[in-house]
Amino acid sequence: IQSNLRYVFPLELNHMDTIIISLASHTKLERDRGIDALSLYLKENCSTEIEEPLLKLLNGKLKGQEIDSDDSKENQSIIPWEQLQGSLQAMSLYVDSCRENCSDRFYEASLKAGQELLTHSEARVRLSAGQLLGSLAKYKGVQIYSHIKNKLISGVKLSLDRHEDADENIKEKLNGSTSETVFHDTAGWGNLETNMKALEVIILNTGSDFDGCIDMELLDLVFNSLKHTNRFVRETGYLVCSALVSIHPLNERSETKGRIWSEGKRFADALESGLSDNWSQVRMSACCATRAFLLGIPENGRDEFYPQLLPPLCLNRYYIAEGVRLHCQATWRMLFSVSGVSAVEKHLNSIVPFYIQQTEADNHAVREAACACIAELATKLGTDPVKKHVPVLLEGLLVCFEDDSWPVRDAACTACGNFVSVFSEESAVYIDRLMPLFYMNLEDNIPSVRQGGAVELARVVSAYPSKLLSCVTERLAELLESVQTQEDSSSQFSNLSKKPTEFGVAMADDPAHTNQVMYSCGSLAPKMGRGGSAPGAGGCSASHHFKRPAQQWEKTDGAVRLFMELSDLEAARPEILSLLPKISAATIKRNYNHHKNLLETIYKCLPVIFRRLTKIKVKQYINDFLDGLFYGLQSDMNLLRAASVECLQSLSLLLGPNILRGRIEMSNYDMLQYVQQSFPETVGC
Numbered sequence: 001i002q003s004n005l006r007y008v009f010p011l012e013l014n015h016m017d018t019i020i021i022s023l024a025s026h027t028k029l030e031r032d033r034g035i036d037a038l039s040l041y042l043k044e045n046c047s048t049e050i051e052e053p054l055l056k057l058l059n060g061k062l063k064g065q066e067i068d069s070d071d072s073k074e075n076q077s078i079i080p081w082e083q084l085q086g087s088l089q090a091m092s093l094y095v096d097s098c099r100e101n102c103s104d105r106f107y108e109a110s111l112k113a114g115q116e117l118l119t120h121s122e123a124r125v126r127l128s129a130g131q132l133l134g135s136l137a138k139y140k141g142v143q144i145y146s147h148i149k150n151k152l153i154s155g156v157k158l159s160l161d162r163h164e165d166a167d168e169n170i171k172e173k174l175n176g177s178t179s180e181t182v183f184h185d186t187a188g189w190g191n192l193e194t195n196m197k198a199l200e201v202i203i204l205n206t207g208s209d210f211d212g213c214i215d216m217e218l219l220d221l222v223f224n225s226l227k228h229t230n231r232f233v234r235e236t237g238y239l240v241c242s243a244l245v246s247i248h249p250l251n252e253r254s255e256t257k258g259r260i261w262s263e264g265k266r267f268a269d270a271l272e273s274g275l276s277d278n279w280s281q282v283r284m285s286a287c288c289a290t291r292a293f294l295l296g297i298p299e300n301g302r303d304e305f306y307p308q309l310l311p312p313l314c315l316n317r318y319y320i321a322e323g324v325r326l327h328c329q330a331t332w333r334m335l336f337s338v339s340g341v342s343a344v345e346k347h348l349n350s351i352v353p354f355y356i357q358q359t360e361a362d363n364h365a366v367r368e369a370a371c372a373c374i375a376e377l378a379t380k381l382g383t384d385p386v387k388k389h390v391p392v393l394l395e396g397l398l399v400c401f402e403d404d405s406w407p408v409r410d411a412a413c414t415a416c417g418n419f420v421s422v423f424s425e426e427s428a429v430y431i432d433r434l435m436p437l438f439y440m441n442l443e444d445n446i447p448s449v450r451q452g453g454a455v456e457l458a459r460v461v462s463a464y465p466s467k468l469l470s471c472v473t474e475r476l477a478e479l480l481e482s483v484q485t486q487e488d489s490s491s492q493f494s495n496l497s498k499k500p501t502e503f504g505v506a507m508a509d510d511p512a513h514t515n516q517v518m519y520s521c522g523s524l525a526p527k528m529g530r531g532g533s534a535p536g537a538g539g540c541s542a543s544h545h546f547k548r549p550a551q552q553w554e555k556t557d558g559a560v561r562l563f564m565e566l567s568d569l570e571a572a573r574p575e576i577l578s579l580l581p582k583i584s585a586a587t588i589k590r591n592y593n594h595h596k597n598l599l600e601t602i603y604k605c606l607p608v609i610f611r612r613l614t615k616i617k618v619k620q621y622i623n624d625f626l627d628g629l630f631y632g633l634q635s636d637m638n639l640l641r642a643a644s645v646e647c648l649q650s651l652s653l654l655l656g657p658n659i660l661r662g663r664i665e666m667s668n669y670d671m672l673q674y675v676q677q678s679f680p681e682t683v684g685c
Contacts (some may be wrong), residue, residue, distance in 0.1 A: 130198025417456030557620030657684030
C-alpha cells in the first residue's frame with residue numbers, strides 16, 4: 001500500500017497529509033486519486049485517527065486556510081466547492097469502510113454536514129451530501145431519514161410547487177438575464193433533482209426497514225415529480241420509484257409490504273407514462289422501475305398490471321435507444337422465458353390498440369418501433385388470435401407507409417409484406433392501396449428502402465401470383481429501361497437550395513417554441529410528420545421533406561433488386577427470364593455520375609439470379625455482362641470492384657473455369673489478360 005501511495009503521490013509528506021491535499025484539489029483527477037488512495041489506506045488502517053483530518057478538510061481548517069469562524073454555514077460559503085465535495089466523498093467512504101469504529105462526534109458532524117450541504121449552490125456537492133446521508137443510513141438505519149425528513153420533504157415540495165410557474169418566469173428572464181440565472185432555472189429546478197437523488201440512496205441503503213417510513217405524503221411527492229417539466233427530475237423520480245419497489249425480496253407479496261402494493265394501480269399508471277416518455281433517459285429509468293415492480297410480484301399477481309405495462313414494454317424492445325431496447329429485451333426474458341408468445345396472445349386486446357396509437361405518435365422513432373412490433377404480430381403469433389385485428393393494423397401501417405421518415409416507411413413496408421403473406425385472404429382488399437406504396441419504396445432514394453421494397457413486393461406476388469405477376473412483370477420491364485433516359489448529371493440532393501444558409505437565434509416569445517412538447521435531441525425530435533402530412537417538418541436526413549424525386553438510375557436499381565427477389569419464385573422465372581437483356585443494357589449506360597452505384601447493385605445480384613435461373617437458361621445471356629464486369633474489376637470504387645470480383649468467381653463456379661476463359665476470350669481479349677494476371681484461378685490458370 002505504501003509503495004502504491006508513493007507512486008501516486010511522490011510528495012515528501014506522510015501518507016494521510018498527501019491524501020488530504022489531494023482531496024482538496026481543484027482538479028477532479030487529483031480528487032479521484034485521493035479517494036482511491038484513501039480506500040487502500042482504510043483496508044489496512046481503519047482507525048478513528050482519520051476522523052480529525054477529514055473534519056478539518058470539511059470545515060476549512062487545513063494548514064494555510066484562513067478560516068477562523070466556527071459557523072459551519074458561513075465556512076461552507078467560503079470553502080471551495082471542490083474541497084467540500086472531496087471531504088464529503090471521503091467521509092462517505094470512511095463510514096462505509098469503518099462504520100463500527102465511527103465515533104459519535106464524527107457521526108453527528110457528518111449528519112449535520114450532509115443535511116446542510118443538501119442546499120449548496122453546487123450540484124456536485126449536493127449529490128455528494130446525498131451519498132454521505134445514504135452511507136449514514138446504511139450505518140444508523142431509518143433514524144437518518146427521520147432526522148432529515150422534514151427538511152428533505154419540504155425542499156422537494158417547495159421545488160415542485162415552484163415549477164408550476166416556471167415557464168412564465170423563464171420566459172421573462174430570457175428577455176434580459178444572465179446565462180447563470182437561465183441555466184439555474186432550466187437545468188434542475190433548484191435542489192429538486194439532488195434531493196430526490198438523496199432520497200433514492202437512503203431508500204436503497206435502508207432496505208425493507210424503510211417500509212415503515214412510506215406514507216402518502218412521500219408517495220404524493222414522488223408521483224408529482226414524475227410529471228415535472230424537467231427531464232432530469234422525472235428520471236430521478238422513476239429511480240426513486242425503482243428504489244421503493246426494490247426494498248423487499250423478489251417474488252414476495254404480503255401485507256407487510258405496506259403501501260407499495262396497496263398503491264399498485266398508481267405505480268402502474270406512472271410506469272405506463274414513463275415507458276412512453278419522449279426522453280430516452282426518462283424511458284430508461286422507467287424501464288428499470290418497471291422491471292423491479294413486476295419482478296417484485298409473484299407470477300400469479302402480475303396479470304393485474306399486464307394490460308397497462310405489457311404493451312409499452314413490448315414496444316420498447318424495438319426502441320431506437322440501445323440501452324432501453326436491450327434492457328426491455330432482458331426484462332422480457334426474465335418475465336416470460338419461453339412463454340412470451342402466449343403472454344402477447346393473452347393480452348392482445350390491450351396491445352393492438354396501443355400499437356395503433358403509437359403509429360400516430362409525434363416521435364418518429366416510436367412510429368418505427370410500432371411498425372416493427374406490428375410486423376412481429378404477423379410472424380410470431382398464431383393466425384387465429386391476430387386475424388380479427390388485421391384490418392385495423394393494416395390501416396395503421398398504411399398511414400406509416402407514407403411517413404416523412406424513411407425508416408418508418410421501410411418498417412411499414414416490411415410489416416405490410418408480412419401481413420399480406422400470412423393473412424392473404426384478409427389483406428386482399430388492401431392490395432390496390434398497397435401496390436403504389438410498394439412501388440414508391442422500390443424507387444426510393446435510400447438503397448436499403450429500395451431493397452426492402454423489392455423483398456416485400458416479391459412476397460406479395462407470391463401471395464397473389466395469378467393476380468399480380470403479369471402487372472408486376474410489366475412494371476419491372478419499364479423500370480429496367482428507366483436508366484436509358486438518365487441525364488448525364490445525376491446528383492444526390494438535386495432539389496436542395498445552393499444558397500448560403502442563414503443562421504439565427506429563436507426568440508423567447510416565438511409561438512413556435514412556446515407550450516410545445518419537449519423531445520430528446522437528434523432522432524427523437526418530431527421533425528417528420530405522420531403520413532407525409534406534416535407542414536414545415538424537416539431538419540433530418542430521414543425527412544420526407546428532403547426527399548427528392550427518384551432519379552432514373554435509382555428506379556432501375558430498385559428493379560434489379562426486384563428481379564433478384566422474383567427469381568426465387570418458380571412461377572415468376574419464365575416471365576422474367578426474357579428481361580435479362582434489359583439489365584445487361586443498363587451496364588453499358590455509364591455517362592452519369594452514379595453509374596458505378598448501379599453497376600455495384602447489378603453485379604451483386606447477378607450471381608444470385610444466375611444460380612436461381614440455372615445455367616442452362618442463362619448461359620446465352622452471360623456474354624452480354626462481361627464488358628461491364630471488366631469495367632467493374634478495374635474500378636477505383638472498392639464496393640463495385642468487390643462485387644465484380646465476387647461475380648467473376650461465381651461465374652467460374654457456374655460455368656467452369658475453362659468455359660469462362662473461352663467466353664472471355666471471345667468477348668474481350670484484354671479482359672482475359674487482366675483476369676489471367678489478377679484472378680488466374682477463375683479461368684483455370
